[in-house]
Amino acid sequence: MHNNKQSNLVAKLENELNSLSKSEKKVGVIVLETPEDCIRLSIAALAKIADVSEPTVNRFCRTLGCTGYPDFKLQLAQSIATGTAFISEIVKPEDELVTFSQKIFNASSQAILKAADQIDLNCMDQAIEAMHNSNRIDFYGLGGSGPVAKDAVHKFFRLGTPVSEQTDILMQRMAAATASKGDVIVFISNTGRTISIVECAQIAREAGATVISLTHKDSPLAKYTDIVLHTHTNENTDIFTPMTSRLVHLTILDILATGVIKKKGKEIQKQLAKIKESLSQTRYSF
Amino acid sequence: MHNNKQSNLVAKLENELNSLSKSEKKVGVIVLETPEDCIRLSIAALAKIADVSEPTVNRFCRTLGCTGYPDFKLQLAQSIATGTAFISEIVKPEDELVTFSQKIFNASSQAILKAADQIDLNCMDQAIEAMHNSNRIDFYGLGGSGPVAKDAVHKFFRLGTPVSEQTDILMQRMAAATASKGDVIVFISNTGRTISIVECAQIAREAGATVISLTHKDSPLAKYTDIVLHTHTNENTDIFTPMTSRLVHLTILDILATGVIKKKGKEIQKQLAKIKESLSQTRYSF
DNA sequence: ATAAATTCTGTAATTTTATTACAAAAATGA
DNA sequence: TCATTTTTGTAATAAAATTACAGAATTTAT
Structure with a gap:
């Protein structure tokens, strides 16, 4: 690749x-x-x-x-x-704006390129297939992954399948417990070590749902996951360095959505055009 | 320029x-x-x-x-x-997974690099200064920019300044109307043509707030903005092509947050360490 | 609208750069 | 050692890029 x-x-x-x-x-x-x-x-x-x-x-x-x-x-x-x-440096306290802005742009861009090299296309394909055949799709995320889950809903709701996001640990537990076969739950967690998320994945799987995770390959979360879309972004503990994993997750979700859209075929694509058109009324024209 | x-x-x-x-x-x-x-x-x-x-x-x-x-x-x-x-490579209906995933990864990565070339550092500096001196910071976004606003809050709440996000047009109007001098409102809108957002910017400015926008340079929104952080991502109307603008916006917000953190100095950086530590209890250890 | 000024654009000459042909110099091997 | 092969440089040639300049197109001011 x-x-x-x-x-x-x-x-x-x-x-x-x-x-x-x-x-x-x-x-x-x-x-x-x-x-x-x-x-x-x-x-x-x-x-x-x-x-x-x-x-x-x-x-x-x-x-x-x-x-x-x-x-x-x-x-x-x-x-x-x-x-x-491809040399991306870490932001240092003494860096001027010119320097650290360039470093952050570079690091972000390269995190995505790196993910492109590491992603397992078989798993991506399985995930697309599972989502395509699902009755409903839920996205779970906490902290920085909450907005990612929301973004995913914003993308996937267009596909006809019911979708929602859960960013509250109690809601997550309840929803996971009541999930059933044919449901897909996507867990978004860079570390894959957040206790409540890992427990939820366990619950969801026992309930019969298909569990997809955007997480680290060897994490506890991966153990309770059917399809791991592993990303190995360096969890940088430096306070100045931003979480590039979000960007990678968003991009992977973009690809999944595109894959499902392609599988759904023509009818759904017509619907997408309608959605696009519906927005034109909310905007100033050129 | x-x-x-x-x-x-x-x-x-x-x-x-x-x-x-x-x-x-x-x-x-x-x-x-x-x-x-x-x-x-x-x-x-x-x-x-x-x-x-x-x-x-x-x-x-x-x-x-x-x-x-x-x-x-x-x-x-x-x-x-x-x-x-390969910036201009667009996902085609006949593309296989290998192809379109690579295209999306590439396009995402390139969008960020392109933004790095286009960003106006003077405006970034002004934005950082304005945020640093503000009493409160609000992030406004609709549709795909809603999650971006949420992500921004997740980053900026660490800075000590009160922050919130508004993703509801009525809440936005009310909050904008009651804003005052010393408040910073960041509008996130790739097109800069969403009517209700443009109106809100106008209201916010009349109320005395400092208006920062992540938007297109020549957009209606830019007219009512004090500091425009312009991004010229190609708004691709193709249904298969994902919105790379989100990624660029997230990265720009990362840079702004980093800039403000650096301005705030040592005390806030200690606080950041505390926040990081507070998370360790929620995770499985290694 | 017309003339002046400015900005573009192409032709032809010039300069720079790269390649070829060939012969001299090393190196190799009996 | 001498013949053969390989390597290298000189000089000639070819190719490519740049410059100077003048004619065309465009803009601006009257």
Whole structure:
């Protein structure tokens, strides 16, 4: 799932460095030492730095499988971009707005990309199937996951199936106890360690409901879950670092909703268009 | 307009496309349509495809802040490598789970990165200052922005300042009318065209509150707003494509909260530690 | 509406950059 | 050692990008 469509040029160069000829190796060494600089150099400039002739640089590029020097620079640039773009730092007390806003944006964006790599598509498929065939769907969340549950309802209510969210532990227990076969309950809990949520999952399963969880793979909650959609976001305990898990959960729920919509087929999609239209009256037109 | 550097060429191009001259725009359209192809084209080839002269392509590159065509290609290549080029990929009815889940993950991640490029830090700073000095903070949202408002409360209640959210239009009107100087009201509305929200903003401002909006720059809501935190997410009308604006709003609110926490200083940070500790009793230990 | 000013855009010349052809220099192997 | 292969650099060539400038299109002011 990771987009390694083209093998990393830097990695390739590191591999093949020792099988290069003497002069080409000189070029390789320079490239590995200062890849960021090399992408801005002309073939003449690089040749001079490496103390070789220009055609040697050109041959060096071909040896690495590039069509020529411009192609080499391009691949090198991409290789660097993918490598450095994924360093997300933690917000420090002394950070200026410019810095910490950039860090938070980056961390958020990367949490989602990371989830894309980790998600188990089989489980997603099972979850979509279960929701598609369910009589009703409930979303349970506490604390930061409460708004996520609400957002899920806002998305899923369009599907025709009755949906609701429970963000109160007593309501959750009662609803879980009265659930029955054909009901799907989705538990949202990043840690998967919140006692009342875990107990609820147990109750729901005993009552016959299908339990889906957005949680950590090895958590107590996962034990009482039929379909775990595991996310391994680092629960950062730093007070400055925001919970990126919410964003991941929202995105996973987006995908589930999309999957169910596609399964429901044309009729429901017409209904969605109606819902959209119903909103136009509430807005200023252009 | 944007005081922070735009690291992402594709995002920048999408932003500035409409302010380009006729011929340069032709080039921009081709680049956005087929960015992967463009990185392999010579200036002459691209000029021919776009049906313009070579110098026009060169000027196009400079307009975007590049030093010339080679620099443009390099930046484009890096932009693509980080995944940004796939912003416009829309979920199609025939997509398999693998495909559309990847598209949704990508689109979500990119939306946040794009916002990072577009956000106006001066306005963020003003918003943080206003919230820091406020007597109370209210978050207003309807529909999909309701859960966002709830999430904001969950984050901001830790700061000591009284916070609440309003997701009911009548409550919103009443609360807005009784607001006073020193109160901050944050309106969350991607379109900025929801009539009742716009009216509320007007009421709130007349009542003397400081109005902050997470909305589109040129929207009616922006007119009645003191501090606009504009986000230009494409409101995709496709039924399959999820609202990425929520994710962006949540992230911006994360940054605001972090900014206020940092302003509040040490005492509040101790309190945050207490809040964190208070949760430990609710969880299974490791 | 018309003329002036400004902004765009393309042609052609120039400069920069990359590639090729080929010969000299190493290196290899008997 | 000498023939053969591989490696490397010089010089010529080709390709690509940039500049200067002038004509076109657009805007602005009268």
